[in-house]
Amino acid sequence: MSNGPSLQMPDGWQTRVPPGWDWSELWVAVEKGKHKVAHEIVQKAIDTGINPKTILDDGLFPGFNLQGERFSEQIIFIPEMLITARAMKAGLALIRPLLAAQAEKPVGTFVIGTVLGDMHDIGQSIVTIMLENAGFKVLNLGTDTHPDKFINTARAEKADLVGFSALLSTTIYYQKVTIEEFVKAGLRNKVKILVGGAPTSQQWADEIGADGWGKDAMLAVQLAKKLVNEPREPWD
Numbered sequence: 001m002s003n004g005p006s007l008q009m010p011d012g013w014q015t016r017v018p019p020g021w022d023w024s025e026l027w028v029a030v031e032k033g034k035h036k037v038a039h040e041i042v043q044k045a046i047d048t049g050i051n052p053k054t055i056l057d058d059g060l061f062p063g064f065n066l067q068g069e070r071f072s073e074q075i076i077f078i079p080e081m082l083i084t085a086r087a088m089k090a091g092l093a094l095i096r097p098l099l100a101a102q103a104e105k106p107v108g109t110f111v112i113g114t115v116l117g118d119m120h121d122i123g124q125s126i127v128t129i130m131l132e133n134a135g136f137k138v139l140n141l142g143t144d145t146h147p148d149k150f151i152n153t154a155r156a157e158k159a160d161l162v163g164f165s166a167l168l169s170t171t172i173y174y175q176k177v178t179i180e181e182f183v184k185a186g187l188r189n190k191v192k193i194l195v196g197g198a199p200t201s202q203q204w205a206d207e208i209g210a211d212g213w214g215k216d217a218m219l220a221v222q223l224a225k226k227l228v229n230e231p232r233e234p235w236d
């Protein structure tokens, strides 16, 4: 595979870890989908006191991105990509509680999920972690989420914001459909709606009548903090 994608080491990673720390074992563990090894190394990194965001960006992403590029170039296929995603998620699961803010009163309630027909959940899991870190109460509905599930959860939780993730050019259609279902249910003005995922754009968000688009997790949080303060119809 000499001409295929190669591992991109994050610039200056050595400056963000104690002397002697080496991420290469974790990069390989995620690449090869060794989730138990990934779990162990992330735990070790946490115990060593390395910043959780550094663990995510410098430790977990390089091996994941390498496999992601190979997957896009059809050098590897679903089984290999799935085991890499599992190793990534093993690491995310350990980081999540560390990043969650201990806010007494949440900044707002955010219902998030990946739309119908779509199984991609790494991106929305990261958005969830960052929102929790910013003090939001987040209800994550997982993947392949039917519009009714978004609606029922938003209603039950009196949500302030709702977010739809989609990674396929075919499933972004369900972002549009889900917004239409909120309109039909008479709930559209009670929540602010955000959309995201690689094939989406500001233009797409405008076209389907979303209130905002988050290019990445940081921007999603900035937007959520702004939108939560904008006027909405109250829940009964």
Ligand code: B12
Binding pocket: 067, 068, 069, 071, 072, 073, 077, 078, 079, 081, 082, 085, 112, 117, 118, 119, 120, 121, 122, 123, 124, 126, 127, 162, 163, 164, 165, 166, 167, 168, 169, 170, 194, 195, 196, 197, 198, 199, 213, 214, 215, 216, 217, 218, 220
């Ligand atoms: C991992 C992966 C998979 C894994 C998913 C595992 C999992 N648990 O998630 C598996 C192997 C299951 C998979 C399957 C398929 N995949 Co896939 N997959 C990917 C891959 C490699 C990475 C996606 C990812 O996780 N990115 C990392 C995260 C962090 O980025 P992100 O999702 O964009 O999220 C960020 C932002 O978009 C934003 N964001 C995300 N969600 C939200 C939500 C809100 C509300 C907001 C505000 C922001 C926001 O913030 C996030 C963090 O910064 C991409 C290619 C690539 N390199 O990107 C292909 C890719 C998305 N897959 C693709 C395809 C075609 C498929 C399959 C159809 C393949 C097949 N032949 O069957 C199936 C579809 C299955 C299905 N029904 O969903 C194509 C899509 C092409 C297209 N435009 O339609 C891609 C682009 C690969 C390619 N180039 O061909 N895939």
